[in-house]
Amino acid sequence: MAFVDSIVARVLTLETRLHHAHARLAARTDSEALHDLRINLRKLRSLLRPMRRLEAPRQLDAAAADVGRLTTPVRDLEVLIVELRRQGFHDQAERRERLLESRYASIQASATLRHFEAVLDGWPAKMRDAERSGELQRLRGRVEVRLERQLQRLREALADPDFDRHALRLLVKRMRYAHEAYAGLSPITDEVARALKAVQSALGDWHDHFQWCLKADQEADLLVLKDRWEVAGEAELKAAEVQLSILAEYLGVAVPGQG
Structure with a gap:
């Protein structure tokens, strides 16, 4: 099934990118880490969405959606801080930057993110099981x-x-x-x-x-x-x-x- 092979390969590529973005977020190396994490989450969900009637894609999509909901308010805060800086309201921006750091820490410590990574790691094997059972015909x-x-x-x-x-x-x-x-x-x-x-x-x-x-x-x-x-x-x-x-x-x- 070349089609299934291509999907599994693309998910593995996205997994690598997600782990990289997560590592950058944990190390606070740059301001785009969370944004990149969310972009790759969105790409993953776009790949999974048409297959959600199948159990393995549905489980991974649900776990990815949970991470999306967890990180949306934090990304919104990042964007607001940029806007406040652009408008010259630095006091308001600094107050929210202090809050942002605690939000990053909450993401890192969350069971939601750990669960998603566990489901993602096990997903290729589940898809291969579904392929062998004929579920992916x-x-x-x-x-x-x-x-x-x-x-x-x-x-x-x-x-x-x-x-x-x-x-x-x-x-x-x-x-x-x-x-x-x-x-x-x-x-x-x-x-x-x-x-x-x-x-x-x-x-x-x-x-x-x-x-x-x-x-x-x-x-x-x-x-x-x-x-x-x-x-x-x-x-x-x-x-x-x-x-x-x-x-x-x-x-x-x-x-x-x-x-």
């Missing part, structure tokens, strides 16, 4: 069907002008990373993938400002920035809508009120 076809369904969900969301933009951002991300994970099976072109990347970037900028505004309502020392974040967020959402229109056109989606 027609796996390639199953993946193709799942990717088509994922694209259909995205098309339906794009056709609905009232579809929640936070949820749409996630659909766009998943479709883009699914294309990267399964380029040979993907139902979209590289041109569409580039449009997905543009939408993801625009909606990501808007999402960051939206979250910072919510945080400003909870953390008094951020209130001074709320107005400018709201203005920036509104502009970014308008820019994202333009990119969404381009993406819809590429995918042949008719959006009510446009045209």
